Amino acid sequence: MTKNVNEIHIKWHELFKTISGLKADQPNKVIIEREVIPIIFVPGIMGSRLKNSEGDRVWDPDAAIFMLGNYGMFYVTPEKRKGLVVGEKFNNKFLTVSNDDSDHNAKKFGKFKDADKRGWGGISWSSYGKFMEKLEEYTFSNPIQECFEFPLHASGYNWTASNYDSGLELKNYIDKTIEEYKGQGRMCEKVILITHSMGGVSCPFGHVSTWC
Numbered sequence: 001m002t003k004n005v006n007e008i009h010i011k012w013h014e015l016f017k018t019i020s021g022l023k024a025d026q027p028n029k030v031i032i033e034r035e036v037i038p039i040i041f042v043p044g045i046m047g048s049r050l051k052n053s054e055g056d057r058v059w060d061p062d063a064a065i066f067m068l069g070n071y072g073m074f075y076v077t078p079e080k081r082k083g084l085v086v087g088e089k090f091n092n093k094f095l096t097v098s099n100d101d102s103d104h105n106a107k108k109f110g111k112f113k114d115a116d117k118r119g120w121g122g123i124s125w126s127s128y129g130k131f132m133e134k135l136e137e138y139t140f141s142n143p144i145q146e147c148f149e150f151p152l153h154a155s156g157y158n159w160t161a162s163n164y165d166s167g168l169e170l171k172n173y174i175d176k177t178i179e180e181y182k183g184q185g186r187m188c189e190k191v192i193l194i195t196h197s198m199g200g201v202s203c204p205f206g207h208v209s210t211w212c
Contacts, residue, residue, distance in 0.1 A: 005029045011187065012147035032146055035187040038177050040153045041132065042170065043123045044197035048156030049098040050085075058084050058095055061124035062104065085160050092161040097122035099156070112136055115152075119173070122156025128196070135194075150192070153177060 003026040008019060011033045022028050050059040060066055071081055087094045098104075099121040108125040109115045109132070120132065136152045139145065155173045157166040174191050181188035 003027060007031055009033060011035075015147075033187065034147055034149045035189075036149045036151065036181045038153050038181070038188070038191045039135065039150050040119075040155050040170075040174065040177065040191050040193050041123070041128070041135075042155050042157070042193060042195040043128060044195075045159045047124045047127055047196065048122055048159055049101070049104075049124060050095045050156075050158060050160075051098040052087070052095055053093065057098065060098070062108065062126050090160075092158065092165050095158045095160055097156040097158065109133075118152065119154040119156065123154045128154075153191075 005027045006021070006023045007029050008021045009031045010019060012035055015032070019030060046059070047061070048059075049057075049062065052058050057063070057066065070076060070084060085095065099116070099119060101121055102116075104125075105116045105121045108129060109120050112120075112133075115136075123132075125132075132152065132154070140148070140150065153173075155170055157169055159166070177191065178188050
């Protein structure tokens, strides 16, 4: 007759201590609670997809014809370009990151579960798609894989606004991401930032490791 398995739940850092609750007269199974360390990718300047306050596309490197027709042709005046990305008068709320383009998201990275909820839609897939796929599918070696989970997020930003504004948006996104995982009952205290230049984004916060 198979004996019941004695399950012992511990946090990963408790592996360095004596594990209590083990029983000599039956099988033991130690279940490790992994810590979530979100990896947040921040694109370089002009690498974020932007829309205006009315929801119209303004900057989308993934739409070659749109970009050519609005920015690349000889007949496109500086005034028109300025009107698209600045408007009549500069307002740092005029443009926002285009995260919720469902057609774009389904076409570019729809095979990855919940990627749209992790901010992937706001970055230029034509520039960073292969990198994101490689990082999403990367398998960390043991014991790292057994102790930590590294969900991949992205944080686009309005690169027409000030670096300080962009830094505050990034801080808010980091705080929100950590709190969401904690709300799921997960251990989550820090994130890892991977950046491509960041366009000089100021980072007025701590609790972050940064890879550039």
